Amino acid sequence: MRIFTEDTFFDLEEGETLLDALERTGHFVEYQCRSGYCGSCRIKLLVGSVDYPKPPLALIKRDEILPCCCRVKEDLKVRVRLKSNMASED
Numbered sequence: 001m002r003i004f005t006e007d008t009f010f011d012l013e014e015g016e017t018l019l020d021a022l023e024r025t026g027h028f029v030e031y032q033c034r035s036g037y038c039g040s041c042r043i044k045l046l047v048g049s050v051d052y053p054k055p056p057l058a059l060i061k062r063d064e065i066l067p068c069c070c071r072v073k074e075d076l077k078v079r080v081r082l083k084s085n086m087a088s089e090d
């Protein structure tokens with residue numbers, strides 16, 4: 001599965017959550033619980049769809065997903081930046 005962000009793209013590895021993959025590739029995502037409770041990790045989903053093996057308790061809007069616990073079903077585009085690119089803007 002290929003994930004496109006605002007700055008780059010990468011492939012999801014076997015058994016990896018989307019949150020793990022975003023961190024591995026140098027993206028900035030906030031998190032706390034990593035299991036669908038807190039909602040800290042919510043990000044905007046621009047293209048594609050996900051589902052949840054267990055319904056998350058955190059509230060999210062229709063266009064948001066929880067990368068800590070969602071299951072990626074197809075290629076996605078999400079609104080997430082690389083840490084390195086965030087520092088150079090503002």
Ligand code: FES
Nearest residue numbers: 034036039041068
């Ligand atoms: S880190 Fe808490 S819901 Fe994802």
